[in-house]
Amino acid sequence: MVAKGNPENITSAMDLARDDLVQSHPNPLTEGIFKFYGSGMLKDLGIYEQVTADKMCKQCWAKPGKTWFTARHHRETPHRIENNQADVGIVWTTEVAYAKAEGRKCRHQGAA
Numbered sequence: 001m002v003a004k005g006n007p008e009n010i011t012s013a014m015d016l017a018r019d020d021l022v023q024s025h026p027n028p029l030t031e032g033i034f035k036f037y038g039s040g041m042l043k044d045l046g047i048y049e050q051v052t053a054d055k056m057c058k059q060c061w062a063k064p065g066k067t068w069f070t071a072r073h074h075r076e077t078p079h080r081i082e083n084n085q086a087d088v089g090i091v092w093t094t095e096v097a098y099a100k101a102e103g104r105k106c107r108h109q110g111a112a
Helices: 013-017 031-047 050-051 076-082 094-103
Strands: 023-025 058-062 067-069
Touching: 013 031, 013 050, 023 076, 031 050, 050 058, 076 094
Parallel strands: 023 067
Antiparallel strands: 058 067
8 A cells, every 4th residue: 555646656556665765564473464475475475584684573663664563453554654654564455445435544555
C-alpha cells in the first residue's frame, strides 16, 4: 500500500530496498501476512535483511527511522501511511479495498 498519488513513485516490491522510504509492516511475530507471506517475499527478493535488519519484534523500529513493525494489527499500516508516518507497507489487498471504500488517502501498488 502507498499513499494516494504514489508520491514516492514506488513501482515494485524491489523498491522496499530503497533507503529513502519509511516503511510500516505488520509485525512478524503475530501477523500472518508478514510472518508467512511478507517475509518470504522479501527473502525471495534478497532484501529481507536490508528491510528488517533481521529483527523480530512488535511495535518497534526494526530499522530505526526506516522500518516500523506494528503493535498488533495490519490496519495500523494504512493509518501510518495516511498520517505521513510511512511511505509504504505490506498489507492484504482487502485492506486497500476497505480503506478506499472509506475514502482514505491510499492506494494499492502491485508487488510485481
